[in-house]
Amino acid sequence: xxxxxxxxxxxxxxxxxxxxxxxxxxxxxxxxxxxxxxxxxxxxxxxxxxxxxxxxxxxxxxxxxxxxxxxxxxxxxxxxxxxxxxxxxxxxxxxxxxxxxxxxxxxxxxxxxxxxxxxxxxxxxxxxxxxxxxxxxxxxxxxxxxxxxxxxxxxxxxxxxxxxxxxxxxxxxxxxxxxxxxxxxxxxxxxxxxxxxxxxxxxxxxxxxxxxxxxxxxxxxxxxxxxxxxxxxxxxxxxxxxxxxxxxxxxxxxxxxxxxxxxxxxxxxxxxxxxxxxxxxxxxxxxxxxxxxxxxxxxxxxxxxxxxxxxxxxxxxxxxxxxxxxxxxxxxxxxxxxxxxxxxxxxxxxxxxxxxxxxxxxxxxxxxxxxxxxxxxxxxxxxxxxxxxxxxxxxxxxxxxxxxxxxxxxxxxxxxxxxxxxxxxxxxxxxxxxxxxxxxxxxxxxxxxxxxxxxxxxxxxxxxxxxxxxxxxxxxxxxxxxxxxxxxxxxxxxxxxxxxxx
Ligand code: NAD
Numbered sequence: 001x002x003x004x005x006x007x008x009x010x011x012x013x014x015x016x017x018x019x020x021x022x023x024x025x026x027x028x029x030x031x032x033x034x035x036x037x038x039x040x041x042x043x044x045x046x047x048x049x050x051x052x053x054x055x056x057x058x059x060x061x062x063x064x065x066x067x068x069x070x071x072x073x074x075x076x077x078x079x080x081x082x083x084x085x086x087x088x089x090x091x092x093x094x095x096x097x098x099x100x101x102x103x104x105x106x107x108x109x110x111x112x113x114x115x116x117x118x119x120x121x122x123x124x125x126x127x128x129x130x131x132x133x134x135x136x137x138x139x140x141x142x143x144x145x146x147x148x149x150x151x152x153x154x155x156x157x158x159x160x161x162x163x164x165x166x167x168x169x170x171x172x173x174x175x176x177x178x179x180x181x182x183x184x185x186x187x188x189x190x191x192x193x194x195x196x197x198x199x200x201x202x203x204x205x206x207x208x209x210x211x212x213x214x215x216x217x218x219x220x221x222x223x224x225x226x227x228x229x230x231x232x233x234x235x236x237x238x239x240x241x242x243x244x245x246x247x248x249x250x251x252x253x254x255x256x257x258x259x260x261x262x263x264x265x266x267x268x269x270x271x272x273x274x275x276x277x278x279x280x281x282x283x284x285x286x287x288x289x290x291x292x293x294x295x296x297x298x299x300x301x302x303x304x305x306x307x308x309x310x311x312x313x314x315x316x317x318x319x320x321x322x323x324x325x326x327x328x329x330x331x332x333x334x335x336x337x338x339x340x341x342x343x344x345x346x347x348x349x350x351x352x353x354x355x356x357x358x359x360x361x362x363x364x365x366x367x368x369x370x371x372x373x374x375x376x377x378x379x380x381x382x383x384x385x386x387x388x389x390x391x392x393x394x395x396x397x398x399x400x401x402x403x404x405x406x407x408x409x410x411x412x413x414x415x416x417x418x419x420x421x422x423x424x425x426x427x428x429x430x431x432x433x434x435x436x437x438x439x440x441x442x443x444x445x446x447x448x449x450x451x452x453x454x455x456x457x458x459x460x461x462x463x464x465x466x467x468x469x470x471x472x473x474x475x476x477x478x479x480x481x482x483x484x485x486x487x488x489x490x491x492x493x494x495x496x497x498x499x500x501x502x
Pocket of ligand 1: 155
């Protein structure tokens with residue numbers, strides 16, 4: 001099929017957005033490369049700490065007026081932003097495909113989920129209401145009000161360049177805070193486009209700032225005395241060791257969402273065709289670069305003898321590998337393509353080294369993603385096909401660590417209890433899915449599994465904007481989560497007033 005028109009024709013020279021102005025950075029420039037065809041689509045600055053400080057000063061100065069604006073007026077900015085995002089829906093989606101590599105369908109899904117955050121944040125006049133109780137003692141009333149705190153920092157990962165920072169941005173500013181966003185320097189263009197639309201939507205100068213950059217901007221954000229809190233999404237070592245510990249040391253509120261290793265459990269009574277279809281998008285969607293991607297498929301023999309279990313395992317494993325082998329790969333702006341490249345050649349190399357470890361540790365490689373031909377309109381650098389290992393055991397590296405690529409590991413557990421123990425032995429706790437027709441098993445799974453996001457006959461257990469995006473163990477550091485009521489509380493301080501009139 002034809003390639004859709006590319007919205008970026010010439011490399012963009014990206015700037016920072018500070019105090020309502022688009023300004024050049026003095027930092028070094030890096031290329032942003034379309035991983036499908038190898039073309040440079042932008043140059044992004046790695047900003048200096050001084051530039052970050054300017055953005056914080058602007059945000060700090062803008063806070064006094066912004067917090068005094070009625071919540072309804074702030075909500076109207078969100079309504080205008082939502083309309084502008086809708087008007088630019090297709091362009092925004094194609095940009096994600098160009099800067100990240102995901103398919104256009106995946107990008108459209110990401111745009112939709114990102115806009116949902118803005119939609120839910122339009123309800124802020126209701127969402128940030130407090131509580132009151134008359135006559136806590138005779139003639140004394142008590143009430144709680146929620147107030148914004150000041151300047152927040154928001155840091156995004158590369159795998160959802162559009163949506164993930166939106167888990168925080170609309171809630172942070174709708175509650176009356178001001179922000180400095182640091183997009184992933186690997187694919188920062190979507191965040192620049194959102195900030196341009198926020199400016200058009202009438203968000204005042206200084207309320208919403210964007211500073212491009214890397215580690216030094218993150219370190220400065222964590223240290224900066226005027227930053228009240230940080231919302232971070234990325235890998236576990238950075239979430240825990242840099243952001244969570246750093247914010248603890250400097251007394252900031254923090255949401256630090258980390259990496260994942262998610263299990264899908266297939267029970268004997270699962271609807272097999274529907275389960276396999278759900279697993280394909282879960283394991284191989286976004287080329288496996290999702291924190292909610294399942295990557296271990298556990299075939300459970302609850303109530304079966306060993307022969308029956310083996311036969312069931314074969315049926316599931318064969319159907320899984322067969323479906324994975326049929327996924328079409330190529331440039332995501334071709335609408336017939338089902339899987340794009342990884343973000344870059346280094347990430348492909350990292351995943352390929354996991355495949356080598358899987359083979360060395362005794363996994364049976366039944367579909368090798370290193371062996372496939374890249375379509376003519378693509379460069380091979382970052383492409384890796386769907387890969388399937390069978391006979392994987394929980395101690396193998398590919399079963400334990402976050403591979404973050406299109407690699408599925410098929411495993412076996414004698415019963416549900418053993419499958420849950422496998423999940424608990426893993427340090428991550430982001431998500432887990434069960435496929436079954438049995439409510440008792442599903443309920444047991446939901447009750448016991450120590451993961452923040454549970455799918456019951458759902459492969460990607462992604463919470464909607466009005467629910468918190470949960471996560472446990474090494475997948476989350478903090479107390480309140482992104483999205484929903486949790487994030488409204490994160491971005492507000494509770495103040496209690498006890499009142500008596502003589
Ligand atoms: P990453 O940790 O490498 O980078 C995340 C952000 O931190 C980027 O903006 C980056 O510039 C910055 N950064 C990177 N290294 C740093 C360092 N040493 N010090 C300070 N800042 C640093 O993560 P990534 O590769 O961009 O994203 C993929 C990871 O994010 C995966 O582990 C994935 O599971 C995770 N993720 C988690 C969730 C979730 O909700 N839990 C969602 C999406 C992605």
